Amino acid sequence: xxxxxxxxxxxxxxxxxxxxxxxxxxxxxxxxxxxxxxxxxxxxxxxxxxxxxxxxxxxxxxxxxxxxxxxxxxxxxxxxxxxxxxxxxxxxxxxxxxxxxxxxxxxxxxxxxxxxxxxxxxxxxxxxxxxxxxxxxxxxxxxxxxxxxxxxxxxxxxxxxxxxxxxxxxxxxxxxxxxxxxxxxxxxxxxxxxxxxxxxxxxxxxxxxxxxxxxxxxxxxxxxxxxxxxxxxxxxxxxxxxxxxxxxxxxxxxxxxxxxxxxxxxxxxxxxxxxxxxxxxxxxxxxxxxxxxxxx
Amino acid sequence: xxxxxxxxxxxxxxxxxxxxxxxxxxxxxxxxxxxxxxxxxxxxxxxxxxxxxxxxxxxxxxxxxxxxxxxxxxxxxxxxxxxxxxxxxxxxxxxxxxxxxxxxxxxxxxxxxxxxxxxxxxxxxxxxxxxxxxxxxxxxxxxxxxxxxxxxxxxxxxxxxxxxxxxxxxxxxxxxxxxxxxxxxxxxxxxxxxxxxxxxxxxxxxxxxxxxxxxxxxxxxxxxxxxxxxxxxxxxxxxxxxxxxxxxxxxxxxxxxxxxxxxxxxxxxxxxxxxxxxxxxxxxxxxxxxxx
Numbered sequence: 001x002x003x004x005x006x007x008x009x010x011x012x013x014x015x016x017x018x019x020x021x022x023x024x025x026x027x028x029x030x031x032x033x034x035x036x037x038x039x040x041x042x043x044x045x046x047x048x049x050x051x052x053x054x055x056x057x058x059x060x061x062x063x064x065x066x067x068x069x070x071x072x073x074x075x076x077x078x079x080x081x082x083x084x085x086x087x088x089x090x091x092x093x094x095x096x097x098x099x100x101x102x103x104x105x106x107x108x109x110x111x112x113x114x115x116x117x118x119x120x121x122x123x124x125x126x127x128x129x130x131x132x133x134x135x136x137x138x139x140x141x142x143x144x145x146x147x148x149x150x151x152x153x154x155x156x157x158x159x160x161x162x163x164x165x166x167x168x169x170x171x172x173x174x175x176x177x178x179x180x181x182x183x184x185x186x187x188x189x190x191x192x193x194x195x196x197x198x199x200x201x202x203x204x205x206x207x208x209x210x211x212x213x214x215x216x217x218x219x220x221x222x223x224x225x226x227x228x229x230x231x232x233x234x235x236x237x238x239x240x241x242x243x244x245x246x247x248x249x250x251x252x253x254x255x256x257x258x259x260x261x262x263x264x265x266x267x268x269x270x271x272x273x274x275x276x277x278x279x280x281x282x283x284x285x286x287x288x289x290x291x292x293x294x295x296x
Numbered sequence: 297x298x299x300x301x302x303x304x305x306x307x308x309x310x311x312x313x314x315x316x317x318x319x320x321x322x323x324x325x326x327x328x329x330x331x332x333x334x335x336x337x338x339x340x341x342x343x344x345x346x347x348x349x350x351x352x353x354x355x356x357x358x359x360x361x362x363x364x365x366x367x368x369x370x371x372x373x374x375x376x377x378x379x380x381x382x383x384x385x386x387x388x389x390x391x392x393x394x395x396x397x398x399x400x401x402x403x404x405x406x407x408x409x410x411x412x413x414x415x416x417x418x419x420x421x422x423x424x425x426x427x428x429x430x431x432x433x434x435x436x437x438x439x440x441x442x443x444x445x446x447x448x449x450x451x452x453x454x455x456x457x458x459x460x461x462x463x464x465x466x467x468x469x470x471x472x473x474x475x476x477x478x479x480x481x482x483x484x485x486x487x488x489x490x491x492x493x494x495x496x497x498x499x500x501x502x503x504x505x506x507x508x509x510x511x512x513x514x515x516x517x518x519x520x521x522x523x524x525x526x527x528x529x530x531x532x533x534x535x536x537x538x539x540x541x542x543x544x545x546x547x548x549x550x551x552x553x554x555x556x557x558x559x560x561x562x563x564x565x566x567x568x569x570x571x572x573x574x575x576x577x578x579x580x581x582x583x584x585x586x587x588x
Contacts, residue, residue: 063446066450067449068446068449068450088454092452092454093452095449095450095451095452096452098450100446100447100450100451102443102446102447103443104442104443106442106443106444106446106447107444107447108439108444108447108448109438109439109444110362119451119453120451120452123451123452123453123458124452169451173451
């Protein structure tokens with residue numbers, strides 16, 4: 001698999017009107033604020049990586065964009081249309097323009113791999129049986145899988161293969177917007193790089209807009225041309241924006257925000273102090289742990 | 297920081313503690329009632345969506361056939377087996393009392409009437425709730441937990457139409473057949489034990505059965521079973537769709553599906569029996585009067 005440079009051709013495809021726009025979007029669950037007043041514009045052709053620690057609301061952001069969750073306030077616009085005011089029929093039609101790759105692939109256990117990939121085509125009756133077979137084979141080859149996996153069940157495949165099948169299924173309707181939910185989580189470094197390369201190839205060959213939720217910095221640096229970092233709402237100071245970084249991946253190392261640097265470098269920082277505070281008495285007296293705390 | 301209560305500790309624990317406990321008790325009960333009402337409303341909305349989708353679009357052959365096979369074909373042996381045993385158990389339980397009264401020959405009427413009107417449909421429904429209802433809740437719960445339902449929605453499919461409608465149709469279409477099987481095997485089991493093991497006269501047994509068990513009895517059993525099937529499908533699918541995260545959530549959904557289905561089957565059975573007896577009395581006033 002040859003490497004593709006993400007900076008090539010992307011700038012040419014960017015357009016002034018955003019494909020996705022979040023306007024003052026707030027999301028609450030059981031009176032707990034997950035996302036607060038999020039404003040985000042994603043222009044056509046851009047690949048945005050949303051990074052942030054677990055529980056900061058990255059996946060919720062993705063699910064709100066695709067209409068799986070309704071925001072508490074604010075709005076989500078796709079191609080200028082507020083998706084949460086659309087009728088069921090309109091939303092169903094609109095979803096054909098999205099390709100969603102779920103964290104654990106979310107393949108249907110009861111169907112074969114071929115049936116999984118063909119599912120959107122069959123559901124929307126977009127092709128004949130013969131065409132469907134051809135398209136499924138093409139998509140599987142595109143993601144580096146032999147067409148003979150078609151007859152296997154999801155349980156018979158490895159994690160990396162399942163992710164690739166998930167990608168093939170998301171691509172089958174030629175979507176305008178690709179949404180990836182932690183695409184490399186749980187994969188070995190080699191398979192993670194294969195998935196990164198596939199995301200790059202998809203962006204180049206299909207000219208899609210992509211939104212990648214990840215906490216894998218290799219993915220963010222390699223695939224994205226813009227990085228947005230979310231911070232958990234509960235940890236913010238009053239009036240502070242939940243998006244603490246929005247810019248090019250190259251700028252991550254130069255940022256003055258300590259929280260961004262800690263995330264990028266994988267440092268626990270004050271979380272380690274919180275850990276000490278919550279430990280039972282005597283736990284923090286071990287020489288190894290106290291030595292680590294003293295360096296902070 | 298400690299605060300000193302204005303009254304003595306004994307007085308505090310008596311007055312303050314009791315009031316607090318009472319508040320907590322009222323609040324817990326209130327929360328439970330509100331939760332139950334919300335759940336009931338949710339289930340009603342769920343059922344409403346199911347009926348809307350059932351008529352809006354025909355489910356595909358690919359989704360119907362596996363459900364028909366699972367609900368009908370795979371449930372048949374277990375329903376037949378339990379039906380046979382119930383028929384025989386009825387004979388064993390009733391013979392002593394009937395023999396004391398010298399009414400052994402009427403045993404067939406009692407066994408067959410109980411089976412056709414009540415035990416056949418309730419037994420078939422119970423087996424279906426245990427075998428199929430729990431499985432439905434577990435499968436849909438797992439699909440919820442592993443984001444397969446989200447995947448369905450994101451690909452423009454309606455999960456109620458794709459997952460619930462075929463299961464509901466399979467249940468209401470095939471539970472009458474399962475009920476007939478439970479009735480038939482129960483009658484065979486009861487006959488076998490009464491005539492072969494207890495030496496009750498073959499002619500008397502059948503003749504009494506024929507005299508007392510009529511078409512209406514058979515109809516009520518089949519009619520009720522359709523409602524039982526619908527209840528099992530709605531409760532089980534609802535529980536699966538509202539499954540909590542993790543293996544424990546799936547397990548709880550499967551258990552709750554069976555328990556709620558079973559309780560509702562008995563509740564629906566009571567209401568339908570009252571209703572059907574009233575209809576019977578209205579159509580055939582003379583015979584109907586005997587029922588009350």
